[in-house]
Amino acid sequence: MTFPRVGVIGAGQLARMMAVPANDLGIHLVALAASATDSAAQICEFVVGDYANVEDVIDFARDCDVITFEHELIPQSVIKALEISGARVYPKSDSFLFSQNKVEMRKKMDELGLPNPKWCLFDGGTSEIPFPLIAKTISGGYDGRGVFVADDPEELVNLHSSVNAPLLLEEKLSFDYEISVMVARSPHGQASTWPPTLTVQSDGICTSTITPAPELSPDLSVRAQEIALVIAQGIGLVGVMAVEIFVVGETLVINELALRPHNSGHWSIEGAVTSQFEQHLRAILDLPLGSTAMVAPFAVMGNVLGGEKSDLYRPYLHLMARNPSLKFHQYGKEVRPGRKIGHVTAIGSNLVELREEIDHAVDYIGGAIDE
Amino acid sequence: MTFPRVGVIGAGQLARMMAVPANDLGIHLVALAASATDSAAQICEFVVGDYANVEDVIDFARDCDVITFEHELIPQSVIKALEISGARVYPKSDSFLFSQNKVEMRKKMDELGLPNPKWCLFDGGTSEIPFPLIAKTISGGYDGRGVFVADDPEELVNLHSSVNAPLLLEEKLSFDYEISVMVARSPHGQASTWPPTLTVQSDGICTSTITPAPELSPDLSVRAQEIALVIAQGIGLVGVMAVEIFVVGETLVINELALRPHNSGHWSIEGAVTSQFEQHLRAILDLPLGSTAMVAPFAVMGNVLGGEKSDLYRPYLHLMARNPSLKFHQYGKEVRPGRKIGHVTAIGSNLVELREEIDHAVDYIGGAIDE
Numbered sequence: 201m202t203f204p205r206v207g208v209i210g211a212g213q214l215a216r217m218m219a220v221p222a223n224d225l226g227i228h229l230v231a232l233a234a235s236a237t238d239s240a241a242q243i244c245e246f247v248v249g250d251y252a253n254v255e256d257v258i259d260f261a262r263d264c265d266v267i268t269f270e271h272e273l274i275p276q277s278v279i280k281a282l283e284i285s286g287a288r289v290y291p292k293s294d295s296f297l298f299s300q301n302k303v304e305m306r307k308k309m310d311e312l313g314l315p316n317p318k319w320c321l322f323d324g325g326t327s328e329i330p331f332p333l334i335a336k337t338i339s340g341g342y343d344g345r346g347v348f349v350a351d352d353p354e355e356l357v358n359l360h361s362s363v364n365a366p367l368l369l370e371e372k373l374s375f376d377y378e379i380s381v382m383v384a385r386s387p388h389g390q391a392s393t394w395p396p397t398l399t400v401q402s403d404g405i406c407t408s409t410i411t412p413a414p415e416l417s418p419d420l421s422v423r424a425q426e427i428a429l430v431i432a433q434g435i436g437l438v439g440v441m442a443v444e445i446f447v448v449g450e451t452l453v454i455n456e457l458a459l460r461p462h463n464s465g466h467w468s469i470e471g472a473v474t475s476q477f478e479q480h481l482r483a484i485l486d487l488p489l490g491s492t493a494m495v496a497p498f499a500v501m502g503n504v505l506g507g508e509k510s511d512l513y514r515p516y517l518h519l520m521a522r523n524p525s526l527k528f529h530q531y532g533k534e535v536r537p538g539r540k541i542g543h544v545t546a547i548g549s550n551l552v553e554l555r556e557e558i559d560h561a562v563d564y565i566g567g568a569i570d571e
Numbered sequence: 572m573t574f575p576r577v578g579v580i581g582a583g584q585l586a587r588m589m590a591v592p593a594n595d596l597g598i599h600l601v602a603l604a605a606s607a608t609d610s611a612a613q614i615c616e617f618v619v620g621d622y623a624n625v626e627d628v629i630d631f632a633r634d635c636d637v638i639t640f641e642h643e644l645i646p647q648s649v650i651k652a653l654e655i656s657g658a659r660v661y662p663k664s665d666s667f668l669f670s671q672n673k674v675e676m677r678k679k680m681d682e683l684g685l686p687n688p689k690w691c692l693f694d695g696g697t698s699e700i701p702f703p704l705i706a707k708t709i710s711g712g713y714d715g716r717g718v719f720v721a722d723d724p725e726e727l728v729n730l731h732s733s734v735n736a737p738l739l740l741e742e743k744l745s746f747d748y749e750i751s752v753m754v755a756r757s758p759h760g761q762a763s764t765w766p767p768t769l770t771v772q773s774d775g776i777c778t779s780t781i782t783p784a785p786e787l788s789p790d791l792s793v794r795a796q797e798i799a800l801v802i803a804q805g806i807g808l809v810g811v812m813a814v815e816i817f818v819v820g821e822t823l824v825i826n827e828l829a830l831r832p833h834n835s836g837h838w839s840i841e842g843a844v845t846s847q848f849e850q851h852l853r854a855i856l857d858l859p860l861g862s863t864a865m866v867a868p869f870a871v872m873g874n875v876l877g878g879e880k881s882d883l884y885r886p887y888l889h890l891m892a893r894n895p896s897l898k899f900h901q902y903g904k905e906v907r908p909g910r911k912i913g914h915v916t917a918i919g920s921n922l923v924e925l926r927e928e929i930d931h932a933v934d935y936i937g938g939a940i941d942e
Contacts, residue, residue: 202884203901220591223614226883226901226913243594244614473896473918488891495866495918512597513573520859525844530574530597542597547844547866 203227204485207264208240209251213531213540214270214461214477215240217469221478227485231270232260239531240270254281261287268439268484269460272300273340290387290438290484291459298435299459302338302368312434314427315453317373317446323366327356334370335359347404373453375446379413380464383428384479385437387486392479393425394472394492397464399444405538408502408558411467411494414551416447424452431457440465440480463503463540468492470527471499471547496547502558504542506535507566512542515565523557574598575856578635579611580622584902584911585641585832585848586611588840592849598856602641603631611641613903625652632658639810639855641831643671644711661758661809661855662830669806670830673709673739683805685798686824688744688817694737698727705741706730718775744824746817750784751835754799755850756808758857763850764796765843765863768835770815776909779873779929782838782865785922787818795823802828811836811851834874834911839863841898842870842918867918873929875913877906878937883913886936894928 203226208215211233219240222229232249233241240246249256251274258281261267266288279293291299298305309316320328327333335356337346349372350356360367378399385391395412412421428443431454442462444455465476474482474490482489509515512530519526523546530542544561546554563569574597579586582604590611593600603620604612611617620627622645629652632638637659650664662670669676680687691699698704706727708717720743721727731738749770756762766783783792799814802825813833815826836847845853845861853860880886883901890897894917901913915932917925934940 202882204884216594219614220594223587223591224898224900225887226899226903243590473898482891487887489895490891491895493896511573513575516596516858520853520861524860524862525864527595527844528597529595532597 204265205230205263206481206484207232207261207267208270209257209260209267209274210270211238211240211246212270213239213529213533216243216531217466217475217529218270218461218477218480219244221475221481225478225481227481230260230264232257239533242532252278254278257282258285258287261285261289266290266484268480269296271460272296272458276300291441292436292438295435295437296459299441299457300339302336302456303366305457306368308435309431309454312430314430315451317453317455318371320369321366322356322360322369324357324360327353327369329369329371331356332372334372336368336370337363338366338368345404373446373448375448375453377413377415377447378455379416379424379445379447380409380462381424381428381443381445382440382462382465382468382476383425383432383437383443384440384476384483384489385432386483386489387438389433390489391429391432391437392489392492393428394465394468394476395494396421396424396445397467399464405505405540406463406503407505408500408555408562409464409467410551410555411471411499411501413447414498417450420447420450420452427452427454439483440476463543466529466543467499467501467545467547469529470545471496494547497549498551498554499545499547500551500554500558501543501545502562503540504544504562504565506537506539506541507568509565509567510535512565518571519561519564523561526557526561575636576601576634577852577855578603578632578638579641580628580631580638580645581641582609582611582617583641584610584900584904587614587902588837588846588900589641589832589848589851590615592846592852596849596852598852601631601635603628610902610904623649625649628653629656629658632656632660637661637855639831639851640667643667643829643831647671662812663807663809666806666808667830670812670828671710673707673827674737676828677739679806680802680825683801685801686822688824688826689742691740692737693727693731693740695728695731698724698740700740700742702727703743705743707739707741708734709737709739716775744817744819746819746824748784748786748818749826750787750795750816750818751780751833752795752799752814752816753811753833753836753839753847754796754803754808754814755811755847755854755860755863756803757854757860758809760804761860762800762803762808763860763863764799765836765839765847766865767792767795767816768838770835776876776911777834777874778876779871779926779933780835780838781922781926782842782870782872784818785869788821791818791821791823798823798825810854811847834914837900837914838870838872838916838918840900841916842867868920869922869925870916870918871922871925871929872914872916873933874911875915875933875936877908877910877912878939880936880938881906883936889942890932890935894932897928897932
């Protein structure tokens with residue numbers, strides 16, 4: 201048997217969902233977990249270790265044919281050390297940087313001639329960007345963390361001194377909505393996109409997605425996918441990447457990159473011939489990419505956020521009876537308020553119904569409604 | 572957390588494929604395996620034990636909320652002992668019997684007024700069934716094993732003395748083709764069927780399936796599903812069951828029952844909203860059943876049978892490039908000639924193309940063709 205062994209650094213829900221197509225394809229997946237109770241560690245082979253510790257990571261990589269990531273927190277120095285040790289690491293450190301450092305990402309988008317918001321690096325002094333503006337920590341932010349609005353210079357100065365590090369400042373756009381384009385690219389340069397996804401946010405957290413983004417014109421849809429393909433090529437992506445894009449009238453502006461399977465691509469498990477998780481594996485193993493065609497006109501996904509209820513099983517009785525087409529995904533995580541603990545997907549042709557069903561399901565599981 | 576724990580007796584590919592929806596639903600699945608290298612043991616929690624040993628099985632069941640099966644080999648005495656011990660076992664021993672004992676099955680079909688072939692029990696003497704006839708061992712046969720053709724009385728007598736046990740004799744039908752209807756039923760009596768599947772056999776082994784069975788008239792399709800529902804109700808089924816049916820002109824004749832997920836239902840992983848594996852879990856946990864609607868007009872599945880080639884990974888390079896829509900399922904089993912080691916599924920609307928692609932893929936993986 202010559203099936204390869206893939207090591208994933210991180211053992212959250214993304215690694216957990218990667219384990220399914222790995223098993224189907226016969227690929228051995230092993231996760232570097234913080235503990236045996238991690239989401240992925242519950243269901244696949246794992247090694248306990250510290251992703252920030254270079255020895256742990258190199259030890260972990262020794263038996264693997266390829267190493268990949270499910271989060272951006274692993275230090276560049278560790279990825280570089282891994283590469284120097286001879287490990288095959290995808291995405292490469294040079295590419296992954298653009299997912300870890302927002303200033304490097306902005307520079308690269310400018311270099312590629314792609315649409316950035318107005319931006320500047322701020323480390324004290326006066327802002328070139330008019331107020332109100334968006335201030336972001338350069339690394340480490342996600343799900344709305346590390347992203348702030350500064351209404352005036354005083355607020356910016358206070359923020360800067362509380363963060364105690366340089367900030368990326370961006371113009372605050374009045375965008376119509378935000379989309380995400382998932383793209384995959386393999387070492388030999390094959391690339392593919394899925395249809396752009398509308399991401400619905402609340403307090404900086406994605407609560408639901410609709411694919412394809414329903415109000416996006418065919419022209420903008422093509423342009424958004426072109427942008428994702430240009431970035432993939434331009435940064436030498438290997439694996440899947442989410443490109444988050446603001447839609448402002450007929451204009452597209454790049455918001456963020458994530459070089460890994462992403463919440464905005466979860467719909468693809470049921471909604472596309474090839475899921476983002478399978479595609480990521482195909483890409484990092486340099487296998488031909490799978491079809492990204494949808495299997496239904498629409499796919500709607502809702503994140504289950506932790507609420508008052510801790511019993512996530514009992515809601516099945518009502519929800520499965522009410523709608524036999526809902527697809528549930530539990531992450532096996534302890535319920536904490538606001539934490540993403542699962543998601544629900546429905547596919548079909550009636551978008552209004554699909555949205556209602558998904559909104560109802562996540563509200564019911566989370567405990568916001570009782571019936 | 573109140574997620575239940577399901578114990579599966581057996582750790583082959585059926586338990587392996589059951590693990591996927593179990594993880595998605597947050598259900599803890601544990602398999603009773605013969606060894607750590609069993610197909611399911613490679614990817615889910617398992618206990619090593621002997622399914623024919625009542626102590627092993629009762630020990631195994633102790634921590635489980637419900638026990639189910641992935642094969643018919645577990646002795647009735649063990650299932651009964653398990654039930655007496657207080658374990659919740661689905662399907663129940665009384666139902667499972669019809670999957671284990673072909674004479675009891677024939678009697679039950681007669682009792683339910685359902686279409687049997689002419690049959691009789693034979694333990695020497697003269698056959699009531701005209702020659703050539705089908706002779707079957709009463710228990711333990713599958714994939715063509717335990718099924719024989721006797722052309723004349725002498726052959727029957729020789730067979731009887733070599734088997735050294737009573738035989739079930741059945742008329743040898745000139746059937747047009749064989750279909751399988753997958754049906755699910757839960758303890759509170761909810762039941763559902765998937766569209767009937769054409770099963771293509773070679774030497775008694777299913778090589779491929781097409782769903783829905785393309786030449787089956789709408790009337791016969793409804794009748795076949797009615798038969799499956801009547802059997803499910805009549806035997807008190809809990810879980811999923813395959814009802815294999817011969818189509819003879821406008822007549823349906825029941826061939827076999829299998830009270831578990833079945834090869835003829837593998838297409839449902841990609842082809843239906845709810846797969847047979849998820850439905851089995853829902854049924855045995857008395858959760859509302861999922862939608863059995865198809866997500867494409869046709870689903871074609873081909874079994875990968877072990878051949879000359881032992882490298883099952885390398886074929887991906889050619890096959891994935893040739894057809895980006897193929898869905899591969901590896902069972903992690905050692906390659907042995909004729910053994911089912913995986914399957915490939917494709918869904919879509921062009922049945923001719925789908926069949927060609929699946930036939931090509933399984934021939935290429937198995938080594939029968941080189942390009």
